[in-house]
Amino acid sequence: MIRHDQRGTILVVVAGLCALLSAMSLAFVMRMRADGEDAHRMSQDIQARVMLTSALMYVQETGRLGWGGETFGWRDVRDGMPGPRDFFGQWPAMFASTISDDGLRRPAVTKAFFPVVRGTAARNPMYVMRRPPFAIRSTIAPNPVPIVDPGDNATAPWDQLINYAVADPSPVTSDPGAFASGDLAPLQVSGIASWFRVYRSGVTTFVITCGSGASQGFRDWQEVVDTPGAADIFGNQADFEAIRSAEVRRWYEAEWSDLVTGNNFMHGHYARHNQRTFGNPNLGAEETPNKRNLAGTFAYIASLPSEPLDW
Incomplete structure (x- = not known):
């Protein structure tokens, strides 16, 4: 049988544990x-x-x-x-x-x-705009050669094997006005x-x-x-x-x-190329990325x- 003074002790211990858990939870939330x-x-x-x-x-x-x-x-x-x-x-x-x-x-x-x-x-x-002005489709091969396997028939006319049925590059929209103006509304994500x-x-x-x-x-x-x-x-x-x-x-x-040199455009480090020598006109013979520097x-x-x- 639990005496009244023991019941009070248990209540104090439980209350203390609850307070400790609450403090730890609050500290955890604040830290997060x-x-x-x-x-x-x-x-x-x-x-x-x-x-x-x-x-x-x-x-x-x-x-x-x-x-x-x-x-x-x-x-x-x-x-x-x-x-x-x-x-x-x-x-x-x-x-x-x-x-x-x-x-x-x-x-x-x-x-x-x-x-x-x-x-x-x-x-x-x-x-990020919904559609930037003058946006171009990112299709890699809009006019692929219609040959998949070596056994495919390659005797089709040249205008079918190598064609230009789809404009390349191709605009995202066919409306010239919308193509030029774009949709400048921000993309929410x-x-x-x-x-x-x-x-x-x-x-x-x-x-x-x-x-x-x-x-x-x-x-x-x-x-x-x-x-x-x-x-x-x-x-x-x-x-x-x-x-x-x-x-x-x-x-x-x-x-x-x-001052420019070779075929480079980037201002900083590119792959294995050191930015300290990048664009140096005295290093025209040095290997540089294949991007023409016109700017x-x-x-x-x-x-x-x-x-x-x-x-």
Whole structure:
């Protein structure tokens, strides 16, 4: 028979064990949450750093493409003038009214955009679109030769054995307007949002901001307000500031160079090729990947220790 004082002792022991289990469970849940937050932050940091490659390729490509015709580098390889200039050595019509001969903003212009030196940065949200503009089907062989086994009949006419029944490359949609405009709506399962900004700080130097978060690369609320339709994305300033505080941002500086060699395009390490010798014009005989370099290389790529004044 259990005495009353023994019953009290058992109750105290059971209550203590329950409290201990509750404390351990709470500590476990808190640790799991902290681990999850750390993993998410690490994923954001990785995503932001991946954006550096996209931004550097953007700098390389926009020195030659994207202005309504072919251009010849950020410092024109023909005469050394600030670029990008067209075939006739003139500024492309897309920004000719805002840029002076030295690449800076014209004095009469109150606001100029990239690629004007010290103009507003180019902002590039890198979410996955439902269908990008000018999307091409990823079919490897749209017109395969109709022979599978050696015993197949190969006596068919040449227009059947080697044909061009399906366009190659083939657009995703047959509507020319939809092909050009694409479907810019974000794909909801595209993972962590990321973006990069490119600010042209000099004729050949660029400040690159890489981010992972939902701000779409807007620097501050004023820039959101100044961009038509952007305020509707975030609702209000408080929501935007909360989004901005939760994302990861990294800053870099790079200097474009017109020095090229061989068949390479990438700016970093590729397979067994060392990035320190990659693109060096003195190593033309060295084996390089089979990608033609038509867009220049970089004299240096540096990580900035803190947020720069202009980006």
